[in-house]
Amino acid sequence: MELPRGQLLRADTFTSDETLSCDVVVIGTGAGGASAGVQLAEAGLSVVFLEEGRKWEPHELSNKQSWAVRNIYAERGTSVGIGNIFIPMPRGKAVGGTTLINSGICFRTPAAVLSKWRENYGVPWADEAGLASTFEEIEHAVGAVRTDEGVWRRHNELFRNGCEALKLEGHSAIVRNAPGCIGCGLCQVGCPVGGKGSVDRNLIPRALAAGAAVFSCARASRLLVENGVAIGVEAFGCDPVTEVVSRRLEVRAKKVFLCAGAISTPIFLLRQKLANSNGRVGKNLHVHTALGVVAKFDEVVDGWHGAVQGYYVRLPGENAVLETFSASPDIYSVQYEQYSKPMNQLRHLAACGVMLGDTAEGRVEPGAHEPRSKISYDTNAEDVRVIKKGIRQIAAIYFAAGATEVHTGFSRAGAQKNLAELDTLLAEDRPWDQMNIYASHPMSTCAMGSDKAWAVVKPDGEAYDVKNLIIADASVFPTSLGVNPQISVMTVATAIARAQLKRG
């Protein structure tokens, strides 16, 4: 087939097998794939994107979580890390990847993290000053702006009030790539008004305008390798809901960018036993361990109204942040069941999560069949210490804002009416798996670095073991970040694409 330049086609509607050639084929259109692909396309290369999910317009999305997990979440929203705790690890499956369903929070990679990557892992370009213009460019491209007070609504205001009452330093409305936010509280089921700058709305259209082709509903199944060199990808049309596989699509390319995210990228390689001579693919899984605390107020809060994650404060002395969040009543009633009878109690809740850069490590392996995952993850005492410190700080903030009680997310622990009661609970030696931990930022499963005994890819993204196979997504971070990762993913992928362009 001729390269359909500038077009987005659904591969699950093809009626014949197809073969085509291009300069670069990019697997995945999420934060990493879109950022890398747009650089390559705008430099004049012919680029083909393969994306397992579908392209969605805002009006086609539904505000129901049950619809979202079936249609725009990978593995129907059920991927989970199992170990000494149980951690849901959701991710997106759509043109735009996880950015379609994220909260839009934008943080730059912390300077201390970049220094560690440079000094301990040999990534020479990981430098705050050197990357400053790239961060700025990315933030501009995705529309990052500080959340306007007009869309905070009450749940964010209460958190701000508590931070002010305690005279905390460094609290602020969060910068999000949601310039058109109307505060409807639906970010995580896809923005229904197109107010969020997920990459399907900015970087992918730019790549199309530069002549790239996007095949949606196309699952990349196999890397084509000849004599240790990547020469293309075998993909199949794939219905995004039923996962029924249809026609074969072979894309021959001079370089393959693998940007399927930190769960799917290692699975793709491990299924074929590729790029893994040091046994590191899928290991070194890091996440931002998170736990939500809810607070009950006498006043009606209706926490599901307003910017989902609009306000934050750093946790002093730790690589962690406290970020407000909201969820729909059905989610609150499952997580904090004591408030679901009677249900109108849910109207009085505000919520904030502690989220930390973990020191524990997990592992990703292929699940029973394509594309299922098997994720193992054990937390450790150090990370639990930080979670408990965060819980206490959130509770202090909410009590200062007038909350009558807090609920920590510990199963069956009930609510605490003051900090003394909370301290008693936190001092108890409860099993860690009684905590309702959550982690939506998997990272580091194909880490980059200068030591080929440890790293999977070089600092320029190329796999040590497979020439012309480049990885440019959250899996290349050597370590956890401690802040929400999308801007870091986009910046790292941009840096890798530029390094590859320089190499020619």
Ligand SMILES: Cc1cc2nc3c(=O)[nH]c(=O)nc-3n(C[C@H](O)[C@H](O)[C@H](O)COP(=O)(O)OP(=O)(O)OC[C@H]3O[C@@H](n4cnc5c(N)ncnc54)[C@H](O)[C@@H]3O)c2cc1C
């Ligand atoms: C609910 C939720 C909220 C979040 N909120 C924030 C936030 O507010 N701020 C923030 O910074 N981060 C947030 N994140 C995380 C952030 O969105 C991700 O870290 C980031 O998108 C990861 O980028 P990526 O390119 O590595 O992967 P992704 O963005 O997940 O993209 C990977 C893409 O590859 C596709 N793919 C996978 N396998 C194949 C295959 N075999 N063939 C073809 N295509 C394939 C997938 O369908 C997907 O589209 C959130 C995550 C979740 C789940």
